[in-house]
Amino acid sequence: MPNSVLPHLSLHLMRMGFRHLGPFVPHIAGYWACRLWFATRRSPIPAREDPWRNQARIDRIDSAGRPLARYQWGAAEAPGILLVHGWNGRGLQLGAFAAPLVDAGFRVVAFDAPGHGDSPGNSTHIFDYAQAIQRVAEHSGPLAGAIAHSFGVPAVARALLQGLSLPRLIAIAAPADAEFLVQRFAQHLDIPESVIAAMRARIERRFGMDIFVRLSTEAMLAGQRIPGLIIHDRDDRDVPATHAERLRHTWRDAHVIYTEGLGHNRILRDPTVIAAATAFLQA
Template sequence: MSEKIYFNTSTKFSFKRSLVNLTTRLHHTVAPKHATKVARKLLLTPVRSTPKNSEPKGLIKGEVTSRDGVLKTYQLGTGPTWVLTHGWSGTASQFYPLMEHIAKQGYTALAYDHPAHGESEGVYGHIPAFVHGLEAILDSADDVAGLIGHSMGTASALECRHRKLEDVPMLLIAPVLDYVDNLFGSVARSGYSIRLFEAVVSEVEEQYRYPIHTVNPYQKLSVRSSSTIIVHDEKDKFTKFSVSQRAASEMENVTLVATQNQGHGRVMTCPQVMESFDKLIG
């Protein structure tokens, strides 16, 4: 169900949306604890997507233990490591074509399924789980040369304070740099009670000691000194191209590569992504 909420871009009047708003507000008023429990399951449970691409020859599967359970890893190639982190309701398999390209350039591509995604353990997905999962992957990785992220994976990468990311280049694909606005905007468009959603957020904040008001990928990107290339489709319906455009104009070390007709998902395997990776290692 969360897929329909977070990937709903319609702003037109909807009777169904109005009904959702009415029923969720009423539920929260009458039975707040039960409503929060139901909302947590509904809003924080990603879709377990099936693999998007065929496994490349030589792919090595592994496991890394994180705070939220065992994470499945997928490694290809030899040499310095580029870590790949996918987005909400995604899987590492979305990166297979890019991983093959990385391996051919003499690097190790290390992707993984986030908590509650793909073949990894975990029940709920949210930014603290994404960040802690990435930290566990980085702890296990040697000679990290750079990071590639897609969508929500870019937000968690920029939020991550791991020392292995301090001075490495990044390739951000369809990034969600305005994470908090994007998140609350998606929930608001669904009609779901914002007060109820805030109650869920509050529980996660307390559990992980991770205040949502501190989440600001745009600001974190602005203070990075290493090179970053953003590849973003001009008509992306789910993350704002205009925000990436502003970042490139305001930040000296950020370059924007605009694509057309690649959408939010297909852009992950477009030629501009491969070319941008080559530029970062060049």
């Protein structure tokens, strides 16, 4: 069966299973929903990323006994900027930032999170993600700042609570709260509320009853005194632009730039966005 058809068929079957069988066996369906919540998938790599990969110094570093793929551009002695991709993404998705930042005098560091890109595994969670960020930072010298995209933003926020030090942070297309992510997950797979409740119960037993409150991006950044730049597209269909204002309201040392017509991912390759990010990190 063609690869382009199989994912759609699998998604259709999962939706049917959750919708029609889930209400009768919510605990069993909740188990599978929980497995899918932590599961990652890799999308095809576009040709536009080839030059960014070819120009990078690529190696692997250890995080909790697992290797992480790391990419670096620029002089080894230059101050570092860490690039953090989102869920089901990869470090090279932010590769368009590399050359402009190197030209501005920075060293640029990207990596593939556990279960993403060239790093092994097929599942992860935010604590694992945050630990990986810390390990990359420890192995990559002094950092002058970070640029994070989508789920990468709450992962960085969690890493900050775990001891990561950053002089500046740029948050692109960031979700403001974990509850939104749960609802989007349920809508995408057509999961009934009884199954979501069972999934929540499993996650809360593992990580604590208030896990979805504690891992709200706006809550994690509320106490941080880090100069920040929030960039969000008004036409983002994955994370509505209202999330940017919510973050700005609680993250007092940040300001917002809105774009239009770029969506959730193309914003990472827009020259105006890259120029604004570079200028902020140079300030």
